Amino acid sequence: xxxxxxxxxxxxxSWYLLVLGVMAAQVLVFYWITNLFS
Amino acid sequence: MNLLDWTILFGTLISxxxxxxxxxxxxxNIEGYLKxxxxxxxxxxxxxxxxxxASAVTFLSTPGQAMEDGMRFLQxxxxxxxxxxxISVTMVPIYYRLKVYTAYEYLETRFDLKTRxxxxxxxxxxxxxxxxxxxxxxxxxxxxxxxxNIFVTTALIGLFVIIYTVSGGTKAVSLTQRTQMTIIxxxxxxxxxxAYRLLPSHISFGDTLQIAGxxxxxxxxxxxxxxxxxxxxxSGLLASTFLFLSYFGTDQSQVSRYLGGKxxxxxxxxxxxxxxxKIPMQFMILFIGVLVxxxxxxxxxxxFHNQPLKNSVAKTVYADTLKNLEEKYSGIYQQKQKAVTxxxxxxxxxxxxxxxESKLNYYHAKKxxxxxxxxxxKTISAALxxxxxxxxxxxxxxxxxxxxxxxxIGLLLAVMFSAAMSSMASELNAxxxxxxxxxxxxxxxxxxxxxxxxxxxxxxxxxxALIAMAFAMLANQAxxxxxxxxxxxxxxxxxxxxxxxVAFYLKSVKSxxxxxxxxxxxxxxxxxxxxxxxxxxxxxxxIIGCVLVVATALILQLFTPREEIKKAPK
Numbered sequence: 117x118x119x120x121x122x123x124x125x126x127x128x129x130s131w132y133l134l135v136l137g138v139m140a141a142q143v144l145v146f147y148w149i150t151n152l153f154s
Numbered sequence: 155m156n157l158l159d160w161t162i163l164f165g166t167l168i169s170x171x172x173x174x175x176x177x178x179x180x181x182x183n184i185e186g187y188l189k190x191x192x193x194x195x196x197x198x199x200x201x202x203x204x205x206x207x208a209s210a211v212t213f214l215s216t217p218g219q220a221m222e223d224g225m226r227f228l229q230x231x232x233x234x235x236x237x238x239x240x241i242s243v244t245m246v247p248i249y250y251r252l253k254v255y256t257a258y259e260y261l262e263t264r265f266d267l268k269t270r271x272x273x274x275x276x277x278x279x280x281x282x283x284x285x286x287x288x289x290x291x292x293x294x295x296x297x298x299x300x301x302x303n304i305f306v307t308t309a310l311i312g313l314f315v316i317i318y319t320v321s322g323g324t325k326a327v328s329l330t331q332r333t334q335m336t337i338i339x340x341x342x343x344x345x346x347x348x349a350y351r352l353l354p355s356h357i358s359f360g361d362t363l364q365i366a367g368x369x370x371x372x373x374x375x376x377x378x379x380x381x382x383x384x385x386x387x388x389s390g391l392l393a394s395t396f397l398f399l400s401y402f403g404t405d406q407s408q409v410s411r412y413l414g415g416k417x418x419x420x421x422x423x424x425x426x427x428x429x430x431x432k433i434p435m436q437f438m439i440l441f442i443g444v445l446v447x448x449x450x451x452x453x454x455x456x457x458f459h460n461q462p463l464k465n466s467v468a469k470t471v472y473a474d475t476l477k478n479l480e481e482k483y484s485g486i487y488q489q490k491q492k493a494v495t496x497x498x499x500x501x502x503x504x505x506x507x508x509x510x511e512s513k514l515n516y517y518h519a520k521k522x523x524x525x526x527x528x529x530x531x532k533t534i535s536a537a538l539x540x541x542x543x544x545x546x547x548x549x550x551x552x553x554x555x556x557x558x559x560x561x562x563i564g565l566l567l568a569v570m571f572s573a574a575m576s577s578m579a580s581e582l583n584a585x586x587x588x589x590x591x592x593x594x595x596x597x598x599x600x601x602x603x604x605x606x607x608x609x610x611x612x613x614x615x616x617x618x619a620l621i622a623m624a625f626a627m628l629a630n631q632a633x634x635x636x637x638x639x640x641x642x643x644x645x646x647x648x649x650x651x652x653x654x655x656v657a658f659y660l661k662s663v664k665s666x667x668x669x670x671x672x673x674x675x676x677x678x679x680x681x682x683x684x685x686x687x688x689x690x691x692x693x694x695x696x697i698i699g700c701v702l703v704v705a706t707a708l709i710l711q712l713f714t715p716r717e718e719i720k721k722a723p724k
Contacts, residue, residue, distance in 0.1 A: 120419045128422065132239045135429040139235040142433050143387070146228065146374040153367020 155555075159564030166337060166568040170575070171317050174330035178322025183604040187323035187611055188255055188587045190414040198328055199424025202411045202580070203402070204432065205331035205338075210291040210574035212439065213342065217550035218459075220443025221450075224373040226385045230640075230693070231436050233395030238429030241403045242422045244658055249409065250418045255591045257409040257654075264657040265665035267596070272672055273653050274592035277406055278585060280646040282618065285581040286625020287638060292574035293626060294547065298462050308626045311574060316619045319579045320612050324414055324587075327579040334572035341562075341569035342439060348558055349445035354452050357498065364501045365451065365494075366444045368513060374437075384691040393693035396700050397644060400651035402428075407577075407584035446553050451494045453557075457483045458530050459548040463541055472537040479533065483526045490519035578622070585618040586611045644692045645683060648699020649675040655700065656707045663711045671706035675699045 122128050181187045194202070219227050245257075254260055258277070262270035289312055296307040318326045353362060366372050376386045383389065402408045402425070415421035457480050458464045467476055493515035500508030531543035554566045590611045599606075649672050656668045679699040682690050690698075 120417065122419060123423065128242070131422075131426050132242070135235045135239055135426055138430055139232070139433065143232060143375065146437075150373055150375045153363055153372045154370075 155563060156560050158560050159567070162561060162564030163567045163571070166565075167314060167571055167575075170330050170333055170572065171314050173333065174318035174326040175321045177329055178318070178326040181321075181323050181325070181608065184255075184590070184607040184611060185604075186325070187608050188410070188583075188591070190323070190325040190328060192414060192416055193325075194328060194414045194420065194424075195416060196420040196423030196427060198332065199412050199415050199421060200427030200431070201335050202328045202331045202414075203408060203424060203428045204435065205335045205573075205576040206407055206411055206580035207401075207432075207577070208338070208435070208573055209288045209577035210570045211287065213338070213570055213573050214291050214294075214551060215547050216436070216439045217443030217446055218546040218548070220371065220440040221447040221549050222546060223385075224371040225437075225440045225444060226373045226376050228374050228433070228436055228440055229376070229385050229387050229390035230394055231433050232387065232390035233392070234398045234432050235429040236391075236395050237398035237402055238425045240399060242425050245403045245654070246412065246421050246425070247418060248658070249413060250421070254413070256406050256588050257404050258406070258588065258592045261653065261657060262596075265668055269653065269665050269669050269672070270592060271597070272669060273404070273650055274588050276646045276650055276672075276676070277404075277588060278593075280642060280650075281405065281407060281581055281585055282621055283625055283642050285578055285585065285618065285622035287642070288574060288578045288581060289622050290626040291547075292571050298460065298548065298551070301462060304626075308623050311571065312578075312619050312623045314571075315575050315578050315582065316616060319582050319619075320615045323611070324410060324583050327576075327583050328411070328414065330579065331576045334576040337565075337572050338569050338576075339435075341565050342442060344562060345554065345558070345566055346438065346442040346445060348562065349442060349449055349553070352449055352453075352557060353445075357448075357452075361498060361501055362445070362448050365448055365497060368497065368501070368509060369447075369451075369516065371444045371447055380691075381694060382689055382691055384693060389691060389693045393691075393697050396651060396696035397640075397647055397693060400647035400654075400696065400700070401643065404650045404654050405584070405647075406588045407580045410584050410587060411580065443550065446550060449553070449557075452491070454484065454487045456552060456556075457527060458534065459545040459552045460542075461548075461552060463534065463538070464530075466541075467534050467537045470537040472533050475533050476530065479526055479530050483523065483530075486519055486523045486526065490516060490523065493519055582615050582618050582622070586614040589614040589618070641683075641692045644695040645679055646676070646699075648679055648696040648701075649703055651696070652700040652703025652707075655704055660704070660708065663707045664714070667710035667714055668703070668707045670710055671703045674706045675703035678702050 122131055125131055125134075185191060216227065248260060249257065252260055252263060256274070258270045258274040261273050289308055290304075292311055293304055293307040296302065296310070297304045318330060322329070350359070350362070357365075363372065376383075377388075378386060379388045380386070412421040412424050415424060456464070464476070467473070493512050496508055497512035497516060499505070500512055534541055534543050551570075554563055558566065590607060594610055594614070595602075595607060599610075652675050653668055653672050656663050656671070676699065679695045679702075682695055682698060683692070
């Protein structure tokens with residue numbers, strides 16, 4: 117059951133990397149905004 | 155509020171209740187009532203998860219939080235995507251394999267009945283309290299506007315939720331949440347656009363950001379570490395991850411959302427959906443608060459944001475004192491506005507010296523303004539000793555009622571109520587399913603017809619709604635609603651997560667060890683809360699509780715005579 121294929125990507129790891137990547141990118145953008153306007 | 159606002163408000167709420175009740179009428183068994191016959195698609199699960207988490211407290215308190223403390227509260231959500239990934243990888247497949255109704259059923263398979271009952275009991279305590287606060291938040295709104303007693307408004311909102319939750323169960327909860335989230339997101343985007351549109355025409359969007367940044371409101375990421383600091387990147391990435399692991403992985407109000415999925419894939423995608431969209435959504439709500447903050451730099455804010463309470467004081471012997479303080483406050487505002495005007499000039503002319511000088515003048519005026527506000531609160535306390543003088547939760551609402559056009563006021567109030575109803579419905583549904591499955595069916599009446607359990611679930615939904623209404627009265631004592639919700643969660647989530655982590659990853663640990671460890675962990679967290687509240691920020695209770703349960707369970711198992719190994723699920 118845990119081997120069910122995800123949509124769009126070949127495996128679940130790609131989805132998880134996407135979530136973590138987006139989170140990391142958001143933190144970096146927010147850090148940049150904080151410094152830019154402080 | 156005029157007729158248009160009332161029509162939009164009650165038209166929206168009554169439509170949601172009728173739609174949810176009618177579309178999901180005729181639930182015939184507990185499977186359909188508690189799991190919605192496993193028909194939910196990933197986007198429905200995602201929306202339902204977000205709607206469950208975002209209560210009215212989110213929309214009432216969060217903009218006020220940004221107005222006072224800036225946007226650093228956003229860091230609280232940094233651990234959420236990480237938690238979504240961990241839950242998708244580890245917990246969801248196990249729940250699916252075991253075909254459980256509740257997360258706590260798994261604990262009996264892994265340990266024993268007493269551990270399952272303990273975890274379910276902790277959940278019921280935590281969620282029962284939270285449901286009360288969830289209900290209280292919109293009750294303040296209505297009582298503020300109508301001047302009604304809080305008891306009456308609490309009962310009215312509770313009744314709305316009871317109707318469709320009791321009738322349609324989890325399917326009604328999910329169905330109505332779709333409509334509610336559409337109204338919520340649309341309303342909040344409109345509020346943000348209106349707040350920006352109400353700014354003076356010579357203030358560009360870039361200026362708005364510069365002003366907010368210079369006055370410390372765009373402090374989204376703060377990197378200084380301190381155990382007593384509630385919101386910084388470290389507490390967000392570490393402590394919040396534990397909190398969200400427990401909330402989404404072991405709290406039945408969320409577990410029931412994705413257990414209603416059509417398949418494991420749909421459930422996982424629902425969690426991923428939440429992991430991608432939650433931070434942007436919170437950013438938007440906080441940013442609306444920042445826009446309102448900037449708006450109040452150009453328009454005099456009220457000295458106290460809970461206007462009806464202030465008006466009540468104006469009818470007492472303290473009326474003159476209050477009037478004098480308000481006059482002083484107006485005088486200080488004139489000085490503050492001069493500083494703001496210079497700040498804008500400095501920003502637009504790129505004159506750093508003027509910017510710095512204006513900021514000094516602004517903070518000087520702000521300090522005097524805060525001092526007046528403190529005196530106003532003391533006057534209110536003296537006039538009405540039982541009154542709550544914390545007005546942060548009224549800031550956004552007061553802005554909506556004072557400055558937004560009719561129609562939009564009604565819509566935004568519908569947003570608050572929809573949010574409250576959506577999360578409360580999930581909570582009641584989860585409380586009822588845990589009480590039915592983990593307590594009633596397991597320990598009191600094991601052999602009964604599906605119809606009997608369906609009736610029991612409905613009865614427990616009503617029972618928990620009544621208990622939530624009672625707790626709602628206690629929430630009146632809370633300092634700030636959104637923080638109170640998170641504090642209550644943090645008191646129990648660490649321990650619950652610890653039990654589940656031991657269950658998932660430490661196969662050598664047996665039931666007695668984890669049961670005693672859970673009691674030790676919970677006692678320690680309560681000790682921190684009662685004796686070290688100022689020294690240790692509440693978010694760290696999640697780590698303390700969880701680590702203590704895991705470590706104590708491991709140590710106890712070492713000193714426990716070998717018991718017969720119960721086969722753990724693979």
